[in-house]
Amino acid sequence: xxxxxxxxxxxxxxxxxxxxVEMVIGFRKGSVPMMNEPCFVRKPExxxxxxxxxxxxxxxxxxxxxxxxxxxxxxxxCDSRNIVNHILENKIKREQLVIIGVPCQGMIDxxxxxxxxxxxxxxxxxxxxxxxxxxxxxxxxxDKKDVLQQNCSxxxxxxxxxxxxxxxxxxxxxxxxxxxxxxxxxxxxxxxERWAFFDDLLAPCIRCYACRNACPLCYCPTCFVDEAKPQxxxxxxxxxxxxxxxxxxxxxxxxxxxxxxxxxxxxPMGINMRxxxxxxxxxxLDLYGWEAGLSLDSxxxxxxxxxNDTNDSIL
Amino acid sequence: MKRLLEYTGIxxxxxxxxxxxxAESTKxxxxxxxxxxxxxxxxxxxxxxxxxxxxA
Ligand code: SF4
Ligand code: SF4
Numbered sequence: 569x570x571x572x573x574x575x576x577x578x579x580x581x582x583x584x585x586x587x588x589v590e591m592v593i594g595f596r597k598g599s600v601p602m603m604n605e606p607c608f609v610r611k612p613e614x615x616x617x618x619x620x621x622x623x624x625x626x627x628x629x630x631x632x633x634x635x636x637x638x639x640x641x642x643x644x645x646c647d648s649r650n651i652v653n654h655i656l657e658n659k660i661k662r663e664q665l666v667i668i669g670v671p672c673q674g675m676i677d678x679x680x681x682x683x684x685x686x687x688x689x690x691x692x693x694x695x696x697x698x699x700x701x702x703x704x705x706x707x708x709x710x711d712k713k714d715v716l717q718q719n720c721s722x723x724x725x726x727x728x729x730x731x732x733x734x735x736x737x738x739x740x741x742x743x744x745x746x747x748x749x750x751x752x753x754x755x756x757x758x759x760x761e762r763w764a765f766f767d768d769l770l771a772p773c774i775r776c777y778a779c780r781n782a783c784p785l786c787y788c789p790t791c792f793v794d795e796a797k798p799q800x801x802x803x804x805x806x807x808x809x810x811x812x813x814x815x816x817x818x819x820x821x822x823x824x825x826x827x828x829x830x831x832x833x834x835x836p837m838g839i840n841m842r843x844x845x846x847x848x849x850x851x852x853l854d855l856y857g858w859e860a861g862l863s864l865d866s867x868x869x870x871x872x873x874x875x876n877d878t879n880d881s882i883l
Numbered sequence: 884m885k886r887l888l889e890y891t892g893i894x895x896x897x898x899x900x901x902x903x904x905x906a907e908s909t910k911x912x913x914x915x916x917x918x919x920x921x922x923x924x925x926x927x928x929x930x931x932x933x934x935x936x937x938x939a
Contacts, residue, residue: 751890754890755890759889759892759893759894759895760892761892762890762891762892763891763892763893763930764892765892766891766892802933806933806934808931808932808933809933811891811931812931815887815888815891818887819884819887822887844887844890844891847886847887847890848886848887851886851887877902878902879900879901879902882885882900882902883884883885883886883887
């Protein structure tokens with residue numbers, strides 16, 4: 569992983585020195601463990617702030633919306649797919665970007681580490697597929713595969729789909745995983761069970777909208793939840809209002825979501841709202857053979873009309 | 884939307900979509916009759932109804 573960091577710094581420095589970009593967007597260490605934060609580097613001498621490890625789960629495509637300058641951006645598999653979305657949706661131009669592709673091996677779920685660690689986590693490092701956690705009580709080591717974010721553990725697009733520079737050779741894609749097992753399990757339940765399941769799932773939601781803000785797809789100048797005239801959805805904590813917000817947020821991501829996990833990661837209540845967006849991803853795949861952000865040459869699923877579309881193909 | 888609503892626990896015939904051209908009047912009547920029959924069979928909606936506002 570540290571070789572990734574060196575390579576990212578080297579590329580960023582070169583791009584800035586040659587004035588090919590005005591800014592490089594990457595990650596720097598956060599002030600607390602496992603919380604790397606976005607970093608905007610504008611001068612070649614500042615590239616040493618950039619790092620890469622398994623705590624880079626924020627989706628950097630979120631920072632490209634409507635930018636006008638030339639930008640170098642560090643992108644793992646899912647970020648690169650959201651960059652493709654952004655280009656297709658005219659939120660940024662391909663010519664403005666130098667994409668620094670990072671073959672990804674999954675991000676660590678900080679909640680899993682905190683749950684498994686004895687005492688406060690002071691430092692987290694990693695080597696050869698192992699995660700070492702230093703706490704006030706002592707040291708612990710976990711297999712990285714046991715502490716991955718759920719979306720990373722079933723990810724089948726780890727390598728960037730689009731890039732100008734690569735920091736390493738592509739990693740092997742996971743083959744024997746079923747990304748939609750959790751959605752299928754829910755589909756198998758009865759209507760009543762599903763209603764109750766989502767009641768429980770969304771009950772802790774405090775409507776902070778961190779999930780919306782973390783998502784690169786949510787770039788509307790005024791979000792429907794913030795509008796007052798007309799008011800599309802109740803602003804209270806009433807379970808029906810909460811549910812309406814979540815249904816519509818998910819639906820706005822239909823055919824666009826890359827299951828990057830940034831929303832779930834950002835939620836202070838640890839709600840897995842990805843179960844909603846993933847259902848739509850699964851439907852898009854089943855109905856239209858569509859996965860978001862894989863190519864610049866095809867229009868998104870909800871953007872095309874085919875004369876042979878049937879009632880059943882209405883998402 | 885229909886699939887997403889059903890997935891979260893709404894009855895399957897509660898929301899229905901159809902492609903009908905403005906020239907297909909007979910199809911329109913047929914679909915309207917079908918929709919009404921299906922919704923009548925389901926009875927009044929109990930989900931997505933806001934009870935009294937919960938005040939913290
Ligand atoms: S909805 Fe969540 S998983 Fe999907 S693209 Fe947005 S942040 Fe990523
Ligand atoms: S981040 Fe979590 S608590 Fe905040 S609005 Fe989203 S689901 Fe609700």
